[in-house]
Amino acid sequence: MTIQPLEPGRAEMEGMARDAIALLADFIEDRSKAPAVDLDDAGRMVPELLRPPSEEPGELAALLDVFHRAAEQAVDTAGPGYLAYIPGGGLFTAALAEMLARGVNRFTGLSGLAPALVAMEEGVLRWLCGQFGLPEAGAGLVTTGGSIATLSAVVAARHDRLGEDFADGTLYVTAHTHHCVAKAARIAGFPAARVRTVPATPEFRMDVAAAARLIAEDRAAGLRPFLLVGTAGTTNTGTVDPLGELAELARREGLWFHVDAAYGGFFQLTARGRAAFAGIEAADSLVLDPHKGMFLPYGTGVLLVRDRATLRGAHSGEAAYLQDLGELAGLPDYADLGPELTREFRGLRLWLPLHLHGVAVFREALDEKLDLAERAYRELASDPLLEVPLKPDLSAVVFRLPGGDRDNQRLLERINATKRVFLSSTRIDGRHTLRLCVLSHRTHADHVAEAVDIIRAAARGALSA
Numbered sequence: 001m002t003i004q005p006l007e008p009g010r011a012e013m014e015g016m017a018r019d020a021i022a023l024l025a026d027f028i029e030d031r032s033k034a035p036a037v038d039l040d041d042a043g044r045m046v047p048e049l050l051r052p053p054s055e056e057p058g059e060l061a062a063l064l065d066v067f068h069r070a071a072e073q074a075v076d077t078a079g080p081g082y083l084a085y086i087p088g089g090g091l092f093t094a095a096l097a098e099m100l101a102r103g104v105n106r107f108t109g110l111s112g113l114a115p116a117l118v119a120m121e122e123g124v125l126r127w128l129c130g131q132f133g134l135p136e137a138g139a140g141l142v143t144t145g146g147s148i149a150t151l152s153a154v155v156a157a158r159h160d161r162l163g164e165d166f167a168d169g170t171l172y173v174t175a176h177t178h179h180c181v182a183k184a185a186r187i188a189g190f191p192a193a194r195v196r197t198v199p200a201t202p203e204f205r206m207d208v209a210a211a212a213r214l215i216a217e218d219r220a221a222g223l224r225p226f227l228l229v230g231t232a233g234t235t236n237t238g239t240v241d242p243l244g245e246l247a248e249l250a251r252r253e254g255l256w257f258h259v260d261a262a263y264g265g266f267f268q269l270t271a272r273g274r275a276a277f278a279g280i281e282a283a284d285s286l287v288l289d290p291h292k293g294m295f296l297p298y299g300t301g302v303l304l305v306r307d308r309a310t311l312r313g314a315h316s317g318e319a320a321y322l323q324d325l326g327e328l329a330g331l332p333d334y335a336d337l338g339p340e341l342t343r344e345f346r347g348l349r350l351w352l353p354l355h356l357h358g359v360a361v362f363r364e365a366l367d368e369k370l371d372l373a374e375r376a377y378r379e380l381a382s383d384p385l386l387e388v389p390l391k392p393d394l395s396a397v398v399f400r401l402p403g404g405d406r407d408n409q410r411l412l413e414r415i416n417a418t419k420r421v422f423l424s425s426t427r428i429d430g431r432h433t434l435r436l437c438v439l440s441h442r443t444h445a446d447h448v449a450e451a452v453d454i455i456r457a458a459a460r461g462a463l464s465a
């Protein structure tokens with residue numbers, strides 16, 4: 001029997017999968033010893049890889065080898081030494097789930113086409129709604145990331161609070177709010193001046209009294225305040241806004257209360273996170289990034305809303321060619337809750353790791369990250385050469401040399417040149433400041449201890465250079 005190349009036979013499928021899984025196992029095993037960044041060959045490989053595909057078939061082994069070498073030419077965002085930005089994860093079991101979900105290729109935009117799979121995704125979303133204390137009417141959507149989830153939240157808030165005529169609507173953020181909120185507002189049709197920056201306290205939290213004043217001023221000027229954005233863990237410093245007070249202000253003023261928990265959200269599974277996020281249960285919408293705090297592969301965000309009708313009102317559409325498909329009782333049509341019609345079955349990459357490993361393991365891993373950040377904070381703060389401006393609320397620690405920006409740029413270059421860890425920087429109070437963020441499931445005590453040693457040695461080196 002001849003094998004159709006686009007539909008390989010069983011033995012061939014099993015062989016291909018074995019080769020791919022062996023590659024992945026090698027890759028994951030290598031993370032502990034791989035450099036934190038390796039771009040040495042990228043300049044040579046990039047022009048080669050920009051070539052178009054050939055008319056002739058290739059060899060799987062050779063193609064997998066190209067992929068493997070290309071994947072190694074990178075900042076190792078899946079490695080234990082990646083402490084920059086917000087660290088990524090990459091659970092093997094999520095990769096396995098992804099292969100299965102892609103292989104069965106079920107349509108999960110409309111529940112009637114694959115109700116049991118939609119129920120698996122919905123079960124995870126309802127569990128998340130419960131974790132955040134949202135009411136029965138709450139709902140969720142698995143998106144491709146925090147930015148897209150934020151866009152849907154802003155559109156839902158706009159639709160619910162302003163209607164179709166929204167040019168005079170204003171929304172409230174701080175200088176520490178993730179830029180995806182301003183970007184979402186722009187895409188949603190708001191000019192930049194409608195995004196109002198509320199002053200932050202000296203601890204970088206939104207100043208609630210200042211927010212109230214700004215809202216009152218805007219109202220007096222004939223504008224329509226409609227959306228207040230709090231953050232459960234800012235990207236810069238991991239700081240948590242006073243969510244309870246912001247929720248109360250939003251309620252009093254009739255504003256939609258959105259919480260960006262893309263970085264911090266999964267700490268809600270821990271006792272410390274839950275205490276830090278008190279008030280989050282009053283959110284009208286909140287964004288989580290399982291590709292951060294649940295250690296899942298990139299491309300996995302979540303939007304939760306207090307009232308499904310608000311999300312539906314802003315996103316549902318009708319078409320004659322969809323007339324044969326009715327919403328299944330008790331299950332949502334995800335196409336009505338977000339911008340996509342066709343979507344992959346994203347739920348399995350959450351469902352399988354959660355059901356296979358159990359929730360407790362995630363809670364323990366997140367508690368470990370909080371402990372590690374606390375330890376890094378203590379050790380860096382006790383170094384007389386370093387300034388540590390802030391005690392971390394979550395798992396991001398910021399520090400700098402007391403000198404100027406150039407000294408701190410040099411410090412970062414020295415740290416990253418070791419290729420054992422990879423850190424990033426930001427500006428805080430107008431000053432160049434380095435960040436160490438612990439979030440990968442692969443980062444443990446020995447990695448953080450090594451990072452602290454590297455930072456202290458580099459600080460000495462940067463000053464004596």
Ligand SMILES: Cc1ncc(COP(=O)(O)O)c(C=O)c1O
Nearest residue numbers: 086145146147178180235262263
């Ligand atoms: C607090 C916060 N909000 C939103 C985002 C955007 O999420 P994504 O990169 O998944 O689009 C990030 C990303 O780092 C973040 O840290």
